[in-house]
Amino acid sequence: MPAATTPRDTFMREGDLFLIPVKANTKIFQGTLVVVDAGYAAPGRTALNLRVVGRAEETADNTGGANGAVSVLVRRGVFKFDNDSADAITQADLWADCFITDDQTVCRTNGSNTKSRAGRVVDIEPDGVWVDTR
16 A cells, blocks of 8 residues: 555554453463563463463453454553562562463563563552453
């Protein structure tokens, strides 16, 4: 397509809620960190090349199902996840990237290049870490 030469009515959507097809044989629990793995939603876990999406707004059970047999509603935003005590995020990490340990836990480092990015640390509290998943 060539560049526009007249005004256009470009459609918009808010961009904070997405319905994403779930990976085969996967269960995602409400309130947990969701990633995209090869184009399908999956729970956050220690692995490379996962892209964080946000928090599951519902539980989606695709156990025994093929890729995309069910979908999960995911919200992008800032959420509080558990802080991995083995690789804890501290106040010095404010506004730095953090990484995925599992579907409810984030950590300070990428585990010698074994973990995917979870998002940016926006606050640290005694009971968890606030992560911007956008």
